[in-house]
Amino acid sequence: xxxxxxxxxxxxxxxxxxxxxxxxxxxxxxxxxxxxxxxxxxxxxxxxxxxxxxxxxxxxxxxxxxxxxxxxxxxxxxxxxxxxxxxxxxxxxxxxxxxxxxxxxxxxxxxxxxxxxxxxxxxxxxxxxxxxxxxxxxxxxxxxxxxxxxxxxxxxxxxxxxxxxxxxxxxxxxxxxxxxxxxxxxxxxxxxxxxxxxxxxxxxxxxxxxxxxxxxxxxxxxxxxxxxxxxxxxxxxxxxxxxxxxxxxxxxxxxxxxxxxxxxxxxxxxxxxxxxxxxxxxxxxxxxxxxxxxxxxxxxxxxxxxxxxxxxxxxxxxxxxxxxxxxxxxxxxxxxxxxxxxxxxxxxxxxxxxxxxxxxxxxxxxxxxxxxxxxxxxxxxxxxxxxxxxxxxxxxxxxxxxxxxxxxxxxxxxxxxxxxxxxxxxxxxxxxxxxxxxxxxxxxxxxxxxxxxxxxxxxxxxxxxxxxxxxxxxxxxxxxxxxxxxxxxxxxxxxxxxxxxxxxxxxx
Numbered sequence: 001x002x003x004x005x006x007x008x009x010x011x012x013x014x015x016x017x018x019x020x021x022x023x024x025x026x027x028x029x030x031x032x033x034x035x036x037x038x039x040x041x042x043x044x045x046x047x048x049x050x051x052x053x054x055x056x057x058x059x060x061x062x063x064x065x066x067x068x069x070x071x072x073x074x075x076x077x078x079x080x081x082x083x084x085x086x087x088x089x090x091x092x093x094x095x096x097x098x099x100x101x102x103x104x105x106x107x108x109x110x111x112x113x114x115x116x117x118x119x120x121x122x123x124x125x126x127x128x129x130x131x132x133x134x135x136x137x138x139x140x141x142x143x144x145x146x147x148x149x150x151x152x153x154x155x156x157x158x159x160x161x162x163x164x165x166x167x168x169x170x171x172x173x174x175x176x177x178x179x180x181x182x183x184x185x186x187x188x189x190x191x192x193x194x195x196x197x198x199x200x201x202x203x204x205x206x207x208x209x210x211x212x213x214x215x216x217x218x219x220x221x222x223x224x225x226x227x228x229x230x231x232x233x234x235x236x237x238x239x240x241x242x243x244x245x246x247x248x249x250x251x252x253x254x255x256x257x258x259x260x261x262x263x264x265x266x267x268x269x270x271x272x273x274x275x276x277x278x279x280x281x282x283x284x285x286x287x288x289x290x291x292x293x294x295x296x297x298x299x300x301x302x303x304x305x306x307x308x309x310x311x312x313x314x315x316x317x318x319x320x321x322x323x324x325x326x327x328x329x330x331x332x333x334x335x336x337x338x339x340x341x342x343x344x345x346x347x348x349x350x351x352x353x354x355x356x357x358x359x360x361x362x363x364x365x366x367x368x369x370x371x372x373x374x375x376x377x378x379x380x381x382x383x384x385x386x387x388x389x390x391x392x393x394x395x396x397x398x399x400x401x402x403x404x405x406x407x408x409x410x411x412x413x414x415x416x417x418x419x420x421x422x423x424x425x426x427x428x429x430x431x432x433x434x435x436x437x438x439x440x441x442x443x444x445x446x447x448x449x450x451x452x453x454x455x456x457x458x459x460x461x462x463x464x465x466x467x468x469x470x471x472x473x474x475x476x477x478x479x480x481x482x483x484x485x486x487x488x489x490x491x492x493x494x495x496x497x498x499x500x501x502x503x504x505x506x507x508x
Contacts, residue, residue, distance in 0.1 A: 006358040008333035013094045015135030016122040020090040022172045022201035027086040028055045032094040077111035087206050088118045095126045132224040140228035150210035158213045164263050165195040167215040170226030171202040176395045184408035213237040217262045223309040246410050247314035284412040286419035290323045299324040306331040306375040307394025313344040315393050320348040328368045369476045372425045391425035462496040
């Protein structure tokens with residue numbers, strides 16, 4: 001057993017709560033012990049929400065453990081039904097409710113007898129799925145529930161809209177730059193002459209879900225959320241979907257061409273080639289910037305990429321294919337979807353790492369010594385320890401990654417934002433020399449322990465002093481060679497003399 005002190009994807013109930021609280025007038029009841037209700041604070045802080053987060057915790061306490069939860073949970077559901085008048089109440093199970101082996105479906109059926117709202121149990125296995133998988137399943141479950149309800153009432157519209165239209169599926173609260181991406185995707189669809197039929201779940205009403213089949217196709221911009229819903233709509237109504245993430249010049253063009261094929265198959269007769277060319281040449285500054293004298297400084301530099309599937313795969317392609325940067329490692333923590341990731345990044349990087357162990361990621365970064373990291377907030381912390389700049393490209397994220405200004409990652413404006421992020425994440429030219437003169441960003445002190453807790457070596461004061469005299473651009477390599485020299489010889493403390501001996505041994 002290994003203690004995890006950092007989780008890239010949260011527990012399943014967080015994914016369910018993200019989806020439920022994204023819809024308008026949907027309330028979630030979370031059956032959990034005190035302390036698991038941090039979602040409300042997290043969402044209010046990160047999203048800078050002014051409104052109350054529509055999540056209520058039904059606390060598991062000693063009384064519940066003694067007498068059972070049924071009456072308390074049912075009372076909480078009916079009370080919120082009267083107070084909030086939501087369209088839907090989602091009961092969110094947790095690991096605790098699973099351990100207690102409670103029949104939550106029975107609780108829902110009892111509450112439904114009294115409540116005027118629809119009541120639904122989020123059907124996710126908390127032992128087998130994480131936040132991302134649970135969010136995907138919950139969205140699919142809610143959509144299926146309302147589609148079937150409309151079908152029973154003979155209120156399901158399947159006739160297509162007069163003009164080409166799209167459902168954008170997967171925009172949710174606490175998603176990385178989701179609000180900005182949504183705005184950019186709406187603009188992109190408008191430029192292509194495509195109406196937006198619905199955006200789900202963020203900002204949507206559950207009453208709109210019966211109209212989803214009216215769209216000509218579905219767009220699923222994120223691999224992690226929305227694909228199950230798109231596959232369900234395809235199976236039920238033969239609705240095609242595009243799941244190419246429009247991130248970067250090449251992939252945005254590929255996404256648009258896929259949309260063009262789908263629309264023309266339905267009789268639209270559209271040609272977007274001139275639009276793609278115009279946007280690439282004049283709207284996206286990334287295309288010419290990546291070939292400018294500024295970016296020539298980046299050619300051949302090493303980078304490590306790590307994050308969720310969507311962003312890590314997209315950034316890897318952009319770095320290698322559009323900016324001439326060598327990706328020495330591309331990785332993801334989405335272990336459940338590893339084969340897709342390997343297929344996407346194969347040929348664009350030297351190594352592929354599928355892991356949710358942040359210590360392993362940190363050690364790989366320390367070993368490879370890239371010029372820049374593109375990862376989550378955890379990789380940013382690793383970069384600070386190793387004095388390697390890091391651009392944050394995926395969740396988990398910090399409040400600073402919820403910018404007030406407009407910063408999409410998708411579409412043609414997104415290409416500009418990504419190009420800026422990549423360029424500004426590297427330490428270039430004179431800056432490296434100035435950092436040596438005036439000191440580093442945060443500290444000039446060299447990290448002499450591994451990023452994980454596996455290092456067994458220590459550095460003496462005179463050894464550290466001598467190491468700090470070595471120029472920054474080779475200091476990491478000297479440190480690594482010296483530690484290897486000491487470890488091979490069973491030396492536990494590295495002094496200045498050991499450093500000199502190691503330098504002589506490698507002919508330095």
